[in-house]
Amino acid sequence: MKYYLVAGEASGDLHGANLMKAIKVLDTEADFRYFGGDKMKAEGGILVKHYADMAFMGFTEVVLNLRTILRNMKTCKEDILATRPEVLILIDFPGFNLKIAEFAKAQGIKVCYYISPKVWAWNQKRVLKIKKVVDQLYCILPFEVEFYKSWGMDVHYVGNPLLDEQAAYKPDPGFAAAYGFGNQQLVALLPGSRKQEIERLLPVMLSVTADFPDQQFAIAAAPGFQADYYEQFTEGKNVSLVFGKTYDLLHHAHTALVASGTATLETALFRVPQVVLYKGGRISIAIARMLVKIRFISLVNLIMDRKVVTELIQEDCNPKNIESELRRLIEGPARIKMEEDYAELAEKMGEAGASARTASLILDYLKHGVSAQ
Secondary structure (H helix, E strand, C coil): CEEEEEECCHHHHHHHHHHHHHHHHHCCCCEEEEEECHHHHCCCCEEEEEHHHCCCCCHHHHHHCHHHHHHHHHHHHHHHHHHCCCEEEEECCHHHHHHHHHHHHHCCCEEEEECCCCCCCCCCCHHHHHHHHCCEEEECCCCHHHHHHHCCCCCEECCCHHHHHHHHCCCCCCHHHHHCCCCCEEEEEECCCCHHHHHHHHHHHHCCHHHCCCEEEEEEECCCCCHHHHHHHHCCCCEEEEECCHHHHHHHCCEEEEECCHHHHHHHHCCCCEEEEECCCHHHHHHHHHHCCCCCCCHHHHHHCCCCCEEEEHHHCCHHHHHHHHHHHHHCCHHHHHHHHHHHHHHHHCCCCHHHHHHHHHHHHHHHCCCCC
16 A cells, blocks of 8 residues: 655654654555654665655744745655555654644545544644644554543544654663773753754753763754764864763663654653753743643653753753753762662553554555544
């Protein structure tokens, strides 16, 4: 069968690749076409557009890049229409993907949504649109099922795909030696995969490195960028750059500074104590504070429904606070408490197998045509 997938950022590329791998087990002649990234490309098929040209964060950033976004959307719609896949599989990225879902549904194409839109965070009435344009919805966070049920929508909870990736991970025995990491404690810096967040967060992350001469620092670099891009921030600083080895970095890390997003959950699943950081444009943040209806921004705290990791947002995301919180995790009892909370989080998350479960549900739906609605 012909499958068309749309992923608009690094995490979607990762989950899309794992889903493609699982689909190929059930459908050995699967034909893939997609908006995605390098990990999906490694699974075969045709990459139409790389997510590096698509990921914009914040309200003002979206407005400033609206022409590019609309052009990408037009390309996607035209390509779907030209290739007529049996199913469209959308992965997260709701601002873009819900419009693509509406288009595909109108063209009579089956729509499956993997990693459901986080409509519980703001503008919850978007659920009504999802009910109209999405045939099957697959959730990866435990609390999402009850949320959608409260809106009269039946959805599938498939577990979290990060558990699949973690289960498949095998540490590289030569990693530490290759990067010159010795006996010093290693602090991982995960500034995100989007240009805007890297440029806002990486400088403030790097501003504290001189305060910790006994620690080593290493940046988990996003695959969409080259080394020289990062060197404009790292010049004169004792920090390593790690491409394509984020899990090895987390495996060796003692502590981490992490951009809000999927990486906060990945870091927690590796049991690495972390400080979560977020900085957006002033207008974007002002709008978000009016609209967003959640107590936390990190997935760790949202899943646990309490503060486990410290979140330093906007004006609180400054060198003084970062230095203080990082020192607390390196030296104090806060580290032990966070590790205990991580153990409870792992229990809540359940077992690996999200990709296989989702692939099975998609194939079953395509064969039998029973909608989740």
